[in-house]
Amino acid sequence: GAGVSQSPSNKVTEKGKDVELRCDPISGHTALYWYRQRLGQGLEFLIYFQGNSAPDKSGLPSDRFSAERTGESVSTLTIQRTQQEDSAVYLCASSLVGLAGKNNEQFFGPGTRLTVL
Amino acid sequence: ELKVEQNPLFLSMQEGKNYTIYCNYSTTSDRLYWYRQDPGKSLESLFVLLSNGAVKQEGRLMASLDTKARLSTLHITAAVHDLSATYFCAVDIGLAGGTSYGKLTFGQGTILTVHP
Numbered sequence: 001g002a003g004v005s006q007s008p009s010n011k012v013t014e015k016g017k018d019v020e021l022r023c024d025p026i027s028g029h030t031a032l033y034w035y036r037q038r039l040g041q042g043l044e045f046l047i048y049f050q051g052n053s054a055p056d057k058s059g060l061p062s063d064r065f066s067a068e069r070t071g072e073s074v075s076t077l078t079i080q081r082t083q084q085e086d087s088a089v090y091l092c093a094s095s096l097v098g099l100a101g102k103n104n105e106q107f108f109g110p111g112t113r114l115t116v117l
Numbered sequence: 118e119l120k121v122e123q124n125p126l127f128l129s130m131q132e133g134k135n136y137t138i139y140c141n142y143s144t145t146s147d148r149l150y151w152y153r154q155d156p157g158k159s160l161e162s163l164f165v166l167l168s169n170g171a172v173k174q175e176g177r178l179m180a181s182l183d184t185k186a187r188l189s190t191l192h193i194t195a196a197v198h199d200l201s202a203t204y205f206c207a208v209d210i211g212l213a214g215g216t217s218y219g220k221l222t223f224g225q226g227t228i229l230t231v232h233p
Contacts, residue, residue, distance in 0.1 A: 031219055042205065043160075043223045056220055091159060097219055102167055104209045105150060106221060108160040 002026075004109035006092050012115045013082055021077045021112045025094030032075050033106060034067060035091045043091065049075060050097075082116045089113050119144045121208050123224035130196045130231045138227045140189040140206035147184045148209045150221065151191055153202045160205065164191075196231045203228050 005024045013019050025032050034046040045059040049069045060066070064082075069075040079086055093106035120143040130136055140149070148167050152160040164173045166182035166189060173180050177200065179192045189206055207221040 033220070042225045045220060045222070048220050050219060093160075102148060102211070103165060104148065104219065104221060105162055105165050106207075107162065108152075110159045 004092055004094050004107055006090075006109040006112050008112060009110060010113045010115075012117065014117050015084060016081055018078065018080045019082055019114065021079075021090050021092075021114070023075045023077070023092030023094075023109060025073065025075070025092070026107055027073075029094035029096055029107075030072065031095045031097040031104070031106075032069055033093045033095075034075070034077050035093065036061075036088045037091060037111070038088045046077070046090075079114075082114075084116050087114055087116045119146075119208060119210055119222045121206060121222050121224040123204075123206060123227050126225055126227055128227055128229045130193070130229065132197055132231055132233055133195050135195065136193050138191040138193075138204055138229075140191070140208075140224055142187050142189075142208045142222075144208075144210050145184070145187070146208050146210050147182070148211055149182050149189045150207045150209075151180050151189070152205045152207065154205065154226070155202050163204075193229075196229075198231050198233070201229055201231045 007022045032049040035043040047057040047067050051072050052069050064080045067077045089111040091111045092109045095106045097104040122141045124139050151163040154160050164180040169184040171182045177194045182189045203226045205223050205226045207223045
């Protein structure tokens with residue numbers, strides 16, 4: 001596709017349920033990133049994929065959070081046993097880093113707004 | 118640990134005025150990015166700065182990078198209402214071989230409001 005896409009765009013869930021968020025990066029982009037943005041705040045890095053492996057997952061806030069990427073394409077972010085503090089917009093981005101070398105300009109998807117009741 | 122700080126965090130401007138947003142970072146880097154975010158929307162890439170002294174201009178916005186000072190500026194000329202948004206800078210510390218480390222560290226964002 002032309003840009004990064006994410007689904008669903010909105011997700012409302014009950015505390016304790018598991019949720020799965022999906023990201024489709026720009027075709028050919030080897031790097032993929034997940035960020036969290038709480039209301040009125042900046043971006044918190046969660047995890048970075050280069051191909052299908054995750055060299056940096058230092059931002060995942062707890063073991064309830066996990067992510068995977070397959071086929072050097074689609075990625076899913078899974079949050080188990082959701083808590084109210086997980087409510088945020090989850091943004092995915094992709095870039096050509098690794099192919100272009102120095103330029104790590106990231107292109108962002110529209111985000112998934114997660115609300116945990 | 119890389120720290121990226123923007124100031125001001127809130128900026129209220131009158132149309133037609135000029136102002137500058139500053140982005141300071143704590144670790145050597147020669148690669149810095151500026152993004153714009155409209156309310157309820159995702160981030161849009163504005164500028165890519167990849168060397169000391171780099172200057173890029175697009176319309177009423179001009180971005181520059183001083184790697185010695187570890188400082189980037191985003192200058193707004195003759196502001197108009199359409200520029201109202203949140204602006205983020207982001208830094209990539211890079212690897213010794215010149216390629217990207219693969220992770221951007223974002224500043225807190227500057228909320229810009231332009232009013233008549």
